[in-house]
Amino acid sequence: MTDTKSQILGFVRDRYPQAEITESQDIFALGFVNSLFAMELVMFVEKTFGVTIPNEELRIDNFRTANSMSELVSRLLAEPAVA
Amino acid sequence: MTVTGVAPPAAAPPVPAAVTARVTDRRSARAFVDTHVAPYADAYDRAGRVPEELLRRVAEAGLWAPFLPPEAGGAGMDWVTLGEVHEEVGRGCSSLRSLLTVHTMAAWTVQRWGSPEQRERWAPAFAAGERLGAFCLSEPGAGSDTSGITTTAAESGGGWVLNGVKKWTTGGQRADVFLVFARTAASIGAFLVPRDTPGVQVRPIDDMLGTRASMLAEISFTDVVLDRDALLGPSGFTAGMVLTGTLDLGRYSVAAGSVGIVQACLEASAAYAASREVGGTPLAKLPLIQAKLSDMVTDARAARLLLAEAGRLKDAGEASTIMATWVAKYFASTAAARHASEAVQIHGANGCSTDYPVARYYRDAKVMEIIEGSNEIQRMTIAGQADRERTG
Numbered sequence A: 001m002t003d004t005k006s007q008i009l010g011f012v013r014d015r016y017p018q019a020e021i022t023e024s025q026d027i028f029a030l031g032f033v034n035s036l037f038a039m040e041l042v043m044f045v046e047k048t049f050g051v052t053i054p055n056e057e058l059r060i061d062n063f064r065t066a067n068s069m070s071e072l073v074s075r076l077l078a079e080p081a082v083a
Numbered sequence B: 001m002t003v004t005g006v007a008p009p010a011a012a013p014p015v016p017a018a019v020t021a022r023v024t025d026r027r028s029a030r031a032f033v034d035t036h037v038a039p040y041a042d043a044y045d046r047a048g049r050v051p052e053e054l055l056r057r058v059a060e061a062g063l064w065a066p067f068l069p070p071e072a073g074g075a076g077m078d079w080v081t082l083g084e085v086h087e088e089v090g091r092g093c094s095s096l097r098s099l100l101t102v103h104t105m106a107a108w109t110v111q112r113w114g115s116p117e118q119r120e121r122w123a124p125a126f127a128a129g130e131r132l133g134a135f136c137l138s139e140p141g142a143g144s145d146t147s148g149i150t151t152t153a154a155e156s157g158g159g160w161v162l163n164g165v166k167k168w169t170t171g172g173q174r175a176d177v178f179l180v181f182a183r184t185a186a187s188i189g190a191f192l193v194p195r196d197t198p199g200v201q202v203r204p205i206d207d208m209l210g211t212r213a214s215m216l217a218e219i220s221f222t223d224v225v226l227d228r229d230a231l232l233g234p235s236g237f238t239a240g241m242v243l244t245g246t247l248d249l250g251r252y253s254v255a256a257g258s259v260g261i262v263q264a265c266l267e268a269s270a271a272y273a274a275s276r277e278v279g280g281t282p283l284a285k286l287p288l289i290q291a292k293l294s295d296m297v298t299d300a301r302a303a304r305l306l307l308a309e310a311g312r313l314k315d316a317g318e319a320s321t322i323m324a325t326w327v328a329k330y331f332a333s334t335a336a337a338r339h340a341s342e343a344v345q346i347h348g349a350n351g352c353s354t355d356y357p358v359a360r361y362y363r364d365a366k367v368m369e370i371i372e373g374s375n376e377i378q379r380m381t382i383a384g385q386a387d388r389e390r391t392g
């Protein structure tokens, strides 16, 4: 597992210690994602990986799984930063 | 029988003096509040509004949105300092702090979620206080339960059509632009609606229990046609995050204002207890009064530290700031209500009169337990994450 993925999984597991979550599991389907957690998740990703997620990337599919979040991070890190 | 001293009808509020220095930190905020705000706050409370001149003084002091970056006309103020500044304003006048709170929410939302064009259009005007913002979420039928809002924004002709009624909008009587949360096909979206848009109607709400000078209004939107770029931030699932973030800042500012109320109660009570004697003994020497003062000192410090921690986490971009802000707001608002009640108690009959500010603090403090997440909602949210609370 990549470092990015394991950090994301660590964050989610830390928030929901009882849930058993894998890298390909749809966290929205588990039913515990509310807007507070969504906000925390976005802040965590931005802070941990030093990226700014533009509005058009704030799509549910980018946040469904640790895999998709990790792909989003790689994509953003590959792009030149826009103000 | 001769009746003397009958209270005059509410007069126009007095005009504060010109501003000489910009507010950059707690110290300059305290000086601004002591000169321009605190001496007049009781008069504003009675008049049910703050004068335009005060709003201009706030602009001259650079207080409307100092957290915006310099290129947007702000001062790039960090969140810890902003919390200290809002505390000082709240110490002087909760109504003015409420106006700052909702303006902060509108300005931040534009900065955080707006496109470059939206930022260019609104941020400098918000920073300069040329345009004042207000926050429209609550409705006659939906307060705590935000998912129950019925105001709708329907996509039409490349833009939006807004319909619904918002209630309890702080500053609504005066604001130039409303940040309106409305139901879209996908989610709840945030829309910027200038007051002068056809179909917008403002009905003042006066005579509230507290924050009486914060110029509340009910705003109705009837077939209000908006451009495509009235929507701030993403649509879809993350649109809810715009609201979460906006409320988080509102809560931070109300927490700061609540610390200010505790501090104001402490200062008023300590001064009164030192000068008022009962049976030849100053109140300040009586153990039961000392117990109240000691709890005010302790809670003011504790609430301030919780607020500073939430601010530090905001400055660091840490996700845990959201929960830290809930905790700070819960602690500070309940402390404000408790100590405002004790401050009135210490003042006796004087505390129930308009001769002392503590009756105002008491009324204002009650409002802090209701706005930006009532006590009950705060406790439910905090308890909902109790299993995360681990140290180390």
Ligand SMILES: Cc1cc2nc3c(=O)[nH]c(=O)nc-3n(C[C@H](O)[C@H](O)[C@H](O)COP(=O)(O)OP(=O)(O)OC[C@H]3O[C@@H](n4cnc5c(N)ncnc54)[C@H](O)[C@@H]3O)c2cc1C
Pocket (backbone or CB within 6 Å): B102, B135, B136, B137, B138, B139, B141, B142, B143, B144, B145, B167, B168, B169, B170, B171, B208, B210, B211, B216, B367, B370, B371, B372, B373, B374, B375, B376, B377
């Ligand atoms: C002075 C003032 C200024 C305001 N300014 C604004 C503003 O600028 N913009 C804006 O949008 N709104 C504003 N509001 C509205 C404020 O946000 C709401 O009053 C608040 O969210 C509570 O909603 P409500 O009044 O509808 O109470 P309700 O939601 O009807 O709740 C009534 C009571 O039931 C409790 N309760 C609710 N749900 C539960 C539950 N699940 N379990 C247990 N108890 C529960 C509540 O805590 C409350 O005590 C303002 C209000 C005031 C008083």
